[in-house]
Amino acid sequence: MKVFWALTWLLTKRFFRQPAVLFWSLAFPITLSVVLGMAFSRPPAPVRIGIMAPPPFQSPDIEWVPTTPDQLSKHRVGGHFHVWVSQVTPSMQVGGDPSHGDTRLARLLLAQQTSPTPLPSVTVQSRPGGRYIDFLVPGMMALGIMNSSLWGIGYALIDMRNKKMLRRLVATPMPPATLLLAHFMVRLVVGVIESLLLLAITGWLFHLVVQGSIVALCMCFVSGTFAFSGFGVMIGSRTDSSVVGNGLINAVSLPMTICSGVFFTYRSFPNVVANVIEWLPLTVLADALRLGMTEPVGPGDVWVPCMILLAVGLVGHGLGLRWFKWH
Amino acid sequence: MLINLSCGRYIKMMLNQSPPAIEAQSLSQSYGKTTVVREVSFQIAEGESVALLGPNGAGKTTLLDMIEGIATPSSGQVRLFGLGWASDAATLRQWMGVSLQSTAYLDHVTIGELASLFATLTHSTRQRAAQSLEQVGLASLSNRRFAALSGGEKQRFSLAMAVMHRPRLLLLDEPTTALDPNARHDIWALIQDLRRDGMTLLLTTHYMDDATTLSDRIILIDQGQLVADGTLASLLQHAALNGGVYIDTDENVGDMALPWRVIPHRNGWLLTPFDGQPIPSVQAVWEHLTGLSVTLHGVQRQQPTLDDVFRYMTGRALT
Numbered sequence: 137m138k139v140f141w142a143l144t145w146l147l148t149k150r151f152f153r154q155p156a157v158l159f160w161s162l163a164f165p166i167t168l169s170v171v172l173g174m175a176f177s178r179p180p181a182p183v184r185i186g187i188m189a190p191p192p193f194q195s196p197d198i199e200w201v202p203t204t205p206d207q208l209s210k211h212r213v214g215g216h217f218h219v220w221v222s223q224v225t226p227s228m229q230v231g232g233d234p235s236h237g238d239t240r241l242a243r244l245l246l247a248q249q250t251s252p253t254p255l256p257s258v259t260v261q262s263r264p265g266g267r268y269i270d271f272l273v274p275g276m277m278a279l280g281i282m283n284s285s286l287w288g289i290g291y292a293l294i295d296m297r298n299k300k301m302l303r304r305l306v307a308t309p310m311p312p313a314t315l316l317l318a319h320f321m322v323r324l325v326v327g328v329i330e331s332l333l334l335l336a337i338t339g340w341l342f343h344l345v346v347q348g349s350i351v352a353l354c355m356c357f358v359s360g361t362f363a364f365s366g367f368g369v370m371i372g373s374r375t376d377s378s379v380v381g382n383g384l385i386n387a388v389s390l391p392m393t394i395c396s397g398v399f400f401t402y403r404s405f406p407n408v409v410a411n412v413i414e415w416l417p418l419t420v421l422a423d424a425l426r427l428g429m430t431e432p433v434g435p436g437d438v439w440v441p442c443m444i445l446l447a448v449g450l451v452g453h454g455l456g457l458r459w460f461k462w463h
Numbered sequence: 464m465l466i467n468l469s470c471g472r473y474i475k476m477m478l479n480q481s482p483p484a485i486e487a488q489s490l491s492q493s494y495g496k497t498t499v500v501r502e503v504s505f506q507i508a509e510g511e512s513v514a515l516l517g518p519n520g521a522g523k524t525t526l527l528d529m530i531e532g533i534a535t536p537s538s539g540q541v542r543l544f545g546l547g548w549a550s551d552a553a554t555l556r557q558w559m560g561v562s563l564q565s566t567a568y569l570d571h572v573t574i575g576e577l578a579s580l581f582a583t584l585t586h587s588t589r590q591r592a593a594q595s596l597e598q599v600g601l602a603s604l605s606n607r608r609f610a611a612l613s614g615g616e617k618q619r620f621s622l623a624m625a626v627m628h629r630p631r632l633l634l635l636d637e638p639t640t641a642l643d644p645n646a647r648h649d650i651w652a653l654i655q656d657l658r659r660d661g662m663t664l665l666l667t668t669h670y671m672d673d674a675t676t677l678s679d680r681i682i683l684i685d686q687g688q689l690v691a692d693g694t695l696a697s698l699l700q701h702a703a704l705n706g707g708v709y710i711d712t713d714e715n716v717g718d719m720a721l722p723w724r725v726i727p728h729r730n731g732w733l734l735t736p737f738d739g740q741p742i743p744s745v746q747a748v749w750e751h752l753t754g755l756s757v758t759l760h761g762v763q764r765q766q767p768t769l770d771d772v773f774r775y776m777t778g779r780a781l782t
Contacts, residue, residue, distance in 0.1 A: 142583040146569070146576060153571040299567035304624075306533055307561040308584040309553055462533050 265430030293372025366452020615646025
């Protein structure tokens with residue numbers, strides 16, 4: 137144990153002495169969350185609709201942007217609007233990309249305003265955990281755990297092998313698994329610090345509140361770190377080339393970063409694809425953290441995803457250790 | 464051509480019946496179809512200092528990997544102090560110290576912190592860590608990061624980490640490679656101190672002067688095979704290279720029928736006597752070759768070196 141703590145302590149100190157690593161591990165996810173949170177937490181802006189005639193009515197939900205047939209292309213390309221009204225009478229002619237959300241919203245607003253009979257009023261009841269920032273922060277925490285483990289363990293092992301440090305360490309009486317355990321512990325500590333900072337800052341700025349039990353979140357945290365440290369050990373098991381390591385880490389992390397519902401819901405993908413994405417480790421972790429943060433759940437509600445992540449970690453560590461090369 | 468020459472310590476070891484510090488038995492290592500080390504056997508007695516000398520790519524580091532227990536031989540076995548890696552790895556790692564060629568220790572960490580870490584890893588004490596840095600003249604730099612050390616300081620630090628726990632066996636992989644002459648002499652002095660303390664040393668090198676200065680015995684290795692094993696004097700004697708005459712000429716005298724053995728040497732040739740014959744004089748060589756219309760740029764007496772032994776045995780240069 138003495139060897140384990142000595143290694144963990146030194147690796148942790150080393151982490152906090154690297155400004156670039158601190159930026160990417162701590163400052164970047166917090167900055168990104170704050171920027172995206174601010175961008176998507178404002179009251180919804182009115183839908184901008186281009187119009188080639190005098191506006192037929194005024195509505196707080198619509199911002200009319202006067203345009204002409206000659207200027208239409210320029211305005212569309214410039215992002216001034218995504219939908220436009222080319223004719224008001226005798227019937228309203230609307231143009232736009234039918235797949236764009238603004239087009240659908242504009243159509244509904246125009247239909248509502250021009251309906252001969254008044255539509256029934258609809259009241260929207262809000263509840264905690266439903267905002268974009270509530271969706272984003274658990275995703276960013278999951279992303280942080282993944283990146284921290286892949287780079288902090290996978291890349292670190294490759295770098296240590298390349299510099300012959302692994303070979304030097306294995307020549308000491310230290311049990312070889314101690315090094316991997318120390319790396320895992322450092323990632324856990326770093327992940328906790330990163331997440332606490334993220335929660336503190338987004339809680340202060342956006343009044344984000346954790347709804348679920350802390351134990352449930354801790355379970356997700358440990359199992360997620362274990363799963364991705366398994367990936368890290370696999371990636372760092374053989375090669376001593378940082379170029380190969382970079383490629384492997386990006387090959388694993390980029391698809392999940394984009395698809396696994398960190399920044400937007402993966403349910404936007406066709407069902408067949410979404411059903412596959414649902415089982416990716418980052419998706420499992422992000423969904424579990426999101427559940428733990430936005431719903432009043434306990435450990436019993438997250439044990440299934442945690443078991444999945446532990447199983448992924450076991451397979452990753454098992455294969456990684458089987459392939460592992462110390463020199 | 465394989466020779467195995469006895470040395471005093473080896474005989475003493477056999478008489479004492481104590482197990483050798485290193486016993487390599489028919490060690491081979493293959494990667495796919497490539498054989499890197501082929502049937503290498505030798506023994507090193509406790510307290511002996513042995514250099515494993517060979518050109519780059521000869522298989523020295525692979526051999527060291529197998530002795531160090533981080534590579535399993537394709538065939539053959541290694542025993543250290545009578546123990547094997549399969550059953551006694553923990554004990555052997557405690558008895559062994561290793562200093563590798565150009566290890567870059569953890570960056571962003573001071574050498575004092577690294578020394579403390581290695582003290583813990585090797586079940587030593589912080590006091591020993593401080594003493595080790597003191598011993599290699601780095602105590603005043605303990606707050607400096609490893610990357611900020613000079614090449615010689617790095618190698619001294621590596622040596623300090625290897626001997627901190629007072630190992631019985633010290634393995635040194637190319638301890639003076641890429642060092643300037645002053646730094647090399649510093650490392651030599653430290654290694655000589657360790658020899659005097661009775662530590663068993665095995666060092667790999669491709670420098671002849673490292674081998675002759677730092678070891679009692681030299682094992683020559685080439686293309687994964689052991690080509691000679693003995694003291695410098697015995698190797699020279701075995702190759703009958705007690706002395707010779709170096710000639711500097713552009714002509715290929717190797718194909719001529721001469722009354723001496725002809726060995727390529729630097730940019731010319733070394734002429735040494737056949738067994739039992741006296742060393743030729745400069746005058747005799749000059750007269751004989753000019754009589755054969757060979758144009759000579761220079762002729763001088765030459766003391767043969769390990770490189771000549773290596774050339775004699777393999778037909779190739781050592782460096």
